[in-house]
Amino acid sequence: MGRMLEDASKTILKENGIPVPGHSVISSSEEISEQHLRKPCVLKALVPVGKRGKAGAIKFADTVEETKTKADEIFQMTVRNFPVEKVLIEEKINIDEEWYVSITIDPQKQVPVIIATTEGGVEVEDLVKDAPEKVVIYHVEPFTELQPYQAKEIWSKLGVTGKPLVKATGILCKLYQVFMKYDCYILEINPLVLTKDENVMAAASVMGVDDAALYRHPELEGKVESGSERSWRPLTQLEKEMVKVNDADYRGTARYTEMDGGEIGFMCGGGGGSLLSFDALTNLGAAPANYTETGGNPPEEKVKGLTKGILSKQGVKGLFVAHNITNNTQIHVMARGIVNAIQELGIDPQVFPIVVREAGVNDEEGKKIFQEAGITYFGEDLTIEEAAAEMVKKMRGVS
Amino acid sequence: MSILINQNTRLAVQGITGREASMIVSHTLAYGTKIFAGITPGKGGQYVQGVPVYDTVAEAVKQHDINATLIVVPPAFALDAVLEAIANGIKLIVVTTENIPQHDAVKLLYAARKENVTIIGPNTVGMINPKDRIKMGSIGGDRPERCFVPGNVGVISRSGGMTAETSWMVKRAGFGVTTCIGIGGDSLIGTNIKDLLVLFEKDEETEAVVTFSEPGTSFEEEAAQLLKEGGFTKPLISFVAGKFTESMPEGTVFGHAGAMISGNAGRPSLKMKALKESGAHVVEKYDDIIGVLQTVLGSKVGEAK
Numbered sequence: 001m002g003r004m005l006e007d008a009s010k011t012i013l014k015e016n017g018i019p020v021p022g023h024s025v026i027s028s029s030e031e032i033s034e035q036h037l038r039k040p041c042v043l044k045a046l047v048p049v050g051k052r053g054k055a056g057a058i059k060f061a062d063t064v065e066e067t068k069t070k071a072d073e074i075f076q077m078t079v080r081n082f083p084v085e086k087v088l089i090e091e092k093i094n095i096d097e098e099w100y101v102s103i104t105i106d107p108q109k110q111v112p113v114i115i116a117t118t119e120g121g122v123e124v125e126d127l128v129k130d131a132p133e134k135v136v137i138y139h140v141e142p143f144t145e146l147q148p149y150q151a152k153e154i155w156s157k158l159g160v161t162g163k164p165l166v167k168a169t170g171i172l173c174k175l176y177q178v179f180m181k182y183d184c185y186i187l188e189i190n191p192l193v194l195t196k197d198e199n200v201m202a203a204a205s206v207m208g209v210d211d212a213a214l215y216r217h218p219e220l221e222g223k224v225e226s227g228s229e230r231s232w233r234p235l236t237q238l239e240k241e242m243v244k245v246n247d248a249d250y251r252g253t254a255r256y257t258e259m260d261g262g263e264i265g266f267m268c269g270g271g272g273g274s275l276l277s278f279d280a281l282t283n284l285g286a287a288p289a290n291y292t293e294t295g296g297n298p299p300e301e302k303v304k305g306l307t308k309g310i311l312s313k314q315g316v317k318g319l320f321v322a323h324n325i326t327n328n329t330q331i332h333v334m335a336r337g338i339v340n341a342i343q344e345l346g347i348d349p350q351v352f353p354i355v356v357r358e359a360g361v362n363d364e365e366g367k368k369i370f371q372e373a374g375i376t377y378f379g380e381d382l383t384i385e386e387a388a389a390e391m392v393k394k395m396r397g398v399s
Numbered sequence: 400m401s402i403l404i405n406q407n408t409r410l411a412v413q414g415i416t417g418r419e420a421s422m423i424v425s426h427t428l429a430y431g432t433k434i435f436a437g438i439t440p441g442k443g444g445q446y447v448q449g450v451p452v453y454d455t456v457a458e459a460v461k462q463h464d465i466n467a468t469l470i471v472v473p474p475a476f477a478l479d480a481v482l483e484a485i486a487n488g489i490k491l492i493v494v495t496t497e498n499i500p501q502h503d504a505v506k507l508l509y510a511a512r513k514e515n516v517t518i519i520g521p522n523t524v525g526m527i528n529p530k531d532r533i534k535m536g537s538i539g540g541d542r543p544e545r546c547f548v549p550g551n552v553g554v555i556s557r558s559g560g561m562t563a564e565t566s567w568m569v570k571r572a573g574f575g576v577t578t579c580i581g582i583g584g585d586s587l588i589g590t591n592i593k594d595l596l597v598l599f600e601k602d603e604e605t606e607a608v609v610t611f612s613e614p615g616t617s618f619e620e621e622a623a624q625l626l627k628e629g630g631f632t633k634p635l636i637s638f639v640a641g642k643f644t645e646s647m648p649e650g651t652v653f654g655h656a657g658a659m660i661s662g663n664a665g666r667p668s669l670k671m672k673a674l675k676e677s678g679a680h681v682v683e684k685y686d687d688i689i690g691v692l693q694t695v696l697g698s699k700v701g702e703a704k
């Protein structure tokens with residue numbers, strides 16, 4: 001899943017005929033001039049996370065001086081782990097009412113769903129629970145566009161009438177078109193503003209694009225933060241290096257996430273097997289230093305690069321290697337990659353605890369490679385949890 | 400008996416000439432599963448490992464009475480492949496493709512629901528019935544016997560790899576399996592745990608079911624609801640992996656795309672609670688599957704067919 005920054009999503013909305021406030025992006029308060037201040041303005045931290053208002057990262061200003069001061073304040077901030085590098089300056093709009101509309105995919109019904117309300121400034125999830133009559137939840141059939149009458153009915157049910165109804169209807173149809181056209185998994189306008197002069201405008205937008213669909217959207221190149229599903233903080237240096245290791249060869253996957261602290265290098269797979277392995281270690285009181293999944297039959301170089309990365313993190317005192325019994329990942333290739341990595345790093349498995357539990361395709365040969373390198377190897381003789389217990393036992397000697 | 404696949408399955412492979420398919424086809428044929436036809440546009444008239452290739456699903460159905468298809472095509476072609484299979488009356492479709500755009504997944508699942516077509520996946524390792532030696536997908540790899548031996552336990556897994564590991568645990572406990580299904584790692588899939596429990600309930604040979612779950616989705620909560628309503632009355636042994644993810648920041652995905660926790664939805668602890676309250680045997684440790692299976696099916700040790 002890939003989130004877009006707000007200036008990029010607003011530009012797309014504008015290109016598609018949806019009114020948005022005039023906006024520009026600055027990297028330093030020095031760039032602020034009179035031309036930004038033809039009207040009072042709003043300053044927003046440009047970071048790929050929500051709830052900026054609560055974090056104090058949205059501010060208002062009326063003069064150039066005030067704007068500079070407030071921009072500097074925002075540039076000092078780190079919003080939910082993201083240091084602010086850019087600030088969005090927008091014209092302040094004359095708000096009469098704040099509404100909300102979002103388009104996502106309903107995971108239960110497996111169709112697109114529009115959620116709309118004219119109650120602004122509240123958490124929509126709470127509103128659905130506390131005052132469901134104030135929210136319209138509308139499912140749309142795939143393979144069709146949202147028809148104007150459908151959009152009209154949504155707003156009409158919420159009590160919108162007159163000129164705002166006509167405007168809001170047109171905007172919702174266009175928002176749905178944007179949602180479909182750019183393969184969004186979320187398009188949220190909060191607030192959708194009714195202005196004092198009865199116009200409707202998208203004052204803030206969140207647009208997330210399915211990165212599995214980016215191949216058919218060359219126009220979004222560079223605008224979407226691909227792989228931002230682990231986005232509670234920016235990637236660390238080591239994580240960035242591991243992304244490179246993974247991207248260097250299309251075969252197999254190697255994903256690496258650093259944990260805070262930890263002692264055990266964690267080299268596991270696949271998707272479910274790594275969850276189980278991590279649980280197994282933590283249940284025994286051990287602390288993995290990272291979370292890694294590898295699978296899909298990765299080549300030797302990728303395994304080697306990933307292993308080296310895992311072992312390079314400070315404080316790592318051992319290595320746990322485990323997979324579920326593989327359907328296609330070749331154990332002897334895994335073995336070569338891992339053994340090469342530890343030999344290149346000059347690690348001696350006699351003193352540095354390593355436990356391997358790998359069974360599946362070509363495991364006879366894999367076993368030989370591991371054992372010849374002096375590594376403790378288990379195949380089908382132990383379950384994953386039993387192997388984790390062996391690992392924890394071995395760690396006692398070094399912790 | 401088994402569910403979904405048996406001796407009457409007449410299998411075709413869409414995308415049979417691709418790189419991905421060649422290994423699956425050779426393993427499948429070696430296992431003894433007959434593949435009646437393959438489909439790749441522009442490659443009609445060729446043969447892949449002895450399997451005749453057609454340009455269209457229509458021709459394959461006409462020549463071979465195909466009633467199940469395995470889709471092994473790249474993401475950009477998956478939606479069209481599924482629509483083609485549905486349009487030609489095929490009622491069982493296994494979609495192996497990973498990274499299908501969500502909007503395409505929504506469309507193909509919608510089209511399948513309208514025509515009462517069963518979709519397994521997308522992003523699935525597939526399923527296997529070892530008694531009839533039939534498998535659809537990469538499941539089992541080159542040596543399905545290692546993990547999948549005939550018996551009386553059904554296996555449902557949200558992880559492809561753990562479909563094998565969990566079936567191997569069943570074998571280690573002294574039993575075997577009727578049908579094992581990897582339902583796919585995505586959140587948008589055609590057949591979820593509850594749907595399969597309904598089928599296992601009707602299957603006379605299946606005496607218990609083991610499930611492997613992960614964070615995210617509401618599949619386990621829906622399964623628990625089914626148990627509460629009396630829709631599944633056999634022993635259900637459930638394991639939910641990824642409890643550690645609950646202490647990670649919200650919105651983080653570990654494992655599969657479907658494994659997203661948002662607010663309280665998707666938390667392993669709540670899934671376990673719901674399943675426990677509905678009467679399922681929820682194991683805290685994965686290894687406990689062995690002991691619980693032996694207790695539940697105790698009297699039947701040695702009788703596994």
